[in-house]
Amino acid sequence: xxxxxxxxxxxxxxxxxxxxxxxxxxxxxxxxxxxxxxxxxxxxxxxxxxxxxxxxxxxxxxxxxxxxxxxxxxxxxxxxxxxxxxxxxxxxxxxxxxxxxxxxxxxxxxxxxxxxxxxxxxxxxxxxxxxxxxxxxxxxxxxxxxxxxxxxxxxxxxxxxxxxxxxxxxxxxxxxxxxxxxxxxxxxxxxxxxxxxxxxxxxxxxxxxxxxxxxxxxxxxxxxxxxxxxxxxxxxxxxxxxxxxxxxxxxxxxxxxxxxxxxxxxxxxxxxxxxxxxxxxxxxxxxxxxxxxxxxxxxxxxxxxxxxxxxxxxxxxxxxxx
Amino acid sequence: xxxxxxxxxxxxxxxxxxxxxxxxxxxxxxxxxxxxxxxxxxxxxxxxxxxxxxxxxxxxxxxxxxxxxxxxxxxxxxxxxxxxxxxxxxxxxxxxxxxxxxxxxxxxxxxxxxxxxxxxxxxxxxx
Numbered sequence: 001x002x003x004x005x006x007x008x009x010x011x012x013x014x015x016x017x018x019x020x021x022x023x024x025x026x027x028x029x030x031x032x033x034x035x036x037x038x039x040x041x042x043x044x045x046x047x048x049x050x051x052x053x054x055x056x057x058x059x060x061x062x063x064x065x066x067x068x069x070x071x072x073x074x075x076x077x078x079x080x081x082x083x084x085x086x087x088x089x090x091x092x093x094x095x096x097x098x099x100x101x102x103x104x105x106x107x108x109x110x111x112x113x114x115x116x117x118x119x120x121x122x123x124x125x126x127x128x129x130x131x132x133x134x135x136x137x138x139x140x141x142x143x144x145x146x147x148x149x150x151x152x153x154x155x156x157x158x159x160x161x162x163x164x165x166x167x168x169x170x171x172x173x174x175x176x177x178x179x180x181x182x183x184x185x186x187x188x189x190x191x192x193x194x195x196x197x198x199x200x201x202x203x204x205x206x207x208x209x210x211x212x213x214x215x216x217x218x219x220x221x222x223x224x225x226x227x228x229x230x231x232x233x234x235x236x237x238x239x240x241x242x243x244x245x246x247x248x249x250x251x252x253x254x255x256x257x258x259x260x261x262x263x264x265x266x267x268x269x270x271x272x273x274x275x276x277x278x279x280x281x282x283x284x285x286x287x288x289x290x291x292x293x294x295x296x297x298x299x300x301x302x303x304x305x306x307x308x309x310x311x312x313x314x315x316x317x318x319x320x321x322x
Numbered sequence: 323x324x325x326x327x328x329x330x331x332x333x334x335x336x337x338x339x340x341x342x343x344x345x346x347x348x349x350x351x352x353x354x355x356x357x358x359x360x361x362x363x364x365x366x367x368x369x370x371x372x373x374x375x376x377x378x379x380x381x382x383x384x385x386x387x388x389x390x391x392x393x394x395x396x397x398x399x400x401x402x403x404x405x406x407x408x409x410x411x412x413x414x415x416x417x418x419x420x421x422x423x424x425x426x427x428x429x430x431x432x433x434x435x436x437x438x439x440x441x442x443x444x445x446x447x448x449x
Contacts, residue, residue, distance in 0.1 A: 296371060
């Protein structure tokens with residue numbers, strides 16, 4: 001009930017390795033879209049390894065907190081009941097959605113999550129580019145209510161592992177679209193490409209873990225369109241391949257901003273505001289970038305309409321030819 | 323730390339090294355030919371959609387560009403098989419001194435190096 005009899009992530013590691021090898025080969029022989037850049041791959045895989053070590057270092061604290069909460073649970077939910085697994089599948093996935101949304105929309109948690117998004121590639125190695133500082137940022141706290149309701153810690157750990165394993169295969173450009181019914185319900189490579197895109201139109205979208213229904217429900221779903229291919233990375237791509245810079249750059253940025261803050265309000269804004277927040281609005285948040293993009297699109301539409309409109313004394317075609 | 327954990331960690335390090343070596347050997351990076359005028363315009367439109375550059379200089383080795391938009395320098399350079407964009411004050415960029423045919427610009431977390439023809443800086447395109 002307390003410790004999981006198996007770890008889905010550990011069991012899946014051989015599959016991760018084989019799948020990456022296969023994706024590299026498919027890219028090499030032109031059978032699928034798959035780009036690998038050596039230093040980018042090295043960064044992703046080293047981040048994955050370091051994340052495991054960070055998890056071990058903080059695992060005791062997380063485990064102790066989870067057990068303490070479970071000892072004060074409301075109900076006792078049996079680990080052997082099918083309904084309990086179904087309920088946990090939905091609740092854990094909902095928890096993941098909100099964790100993920102907060103991790104993008106509030107800078108304190110973005111600082112620990114951003115390094116998953118710094119790759120300018122979107123391949124299976126990107127899936128392993130995991131956080132080193134998520135434990136310190138306390139994102140695991142969001143899962144404690146599940147144990148408080150009465151789901152055994154082992155059950156929650158297994159379901160979290162299942163979710164992580166599911167999310168591995170969607171980090172690929174090799175799969176264009178899944179069947180429509182699948183795209184409607186589940187998170188897919190297409191949906192998650194949008195999530196990793198840095199194009200203004202795609203920012204802050206598709207936070208789902210396994211089920212995309214949460215994004216549809218809470219209004220954060222954006223479909224991938226063929227007219228605008230995804231460009232990957234962060235709005236401001238990193239300027240180097242330094243591993244420690246990748247891990248800590250946003251934390252350092254928060255530190256610099258807080259040190260220069262002129263009031264408690266500014267401190268709160270810099271730490272808990274959306275990424276890109278600044279007191280004078282001189283930096284861009286995702287919302288500001290999207291607003292600018294919408295304005296550009298509207299201006300382009302107006303210009304296109306004006307170009308098509310008949311001009312007095314001449315046809316559009318004759319005008320275009322001048 | 324117990325022995326099993328250390329062995330597992332050691333094995334993981336070896337596996338990561340092997341996978342990286344495999345990616346280096348057979349992985350296909352994106353093509354990044356030297357920039358030309360059209361590629362430079364496309365990159366500027368993507369990275370600085372709200373700016374209207376008045377002049378563009380492409381590095382002699384084609385790995386990056388500097389565009390001028392009023393008193394700002396829009397800098398784009400290749401990192402791996404992708405590009406990074408940063409803004410800088412034109413006054414700082416114009417004051418750089420080329421050394422052995424190259425200029426180096428410190429831009430926060432990046433330090434792009436561009437080849438300069440004839441050690442002339444700033445180039446006539448940007449002045």
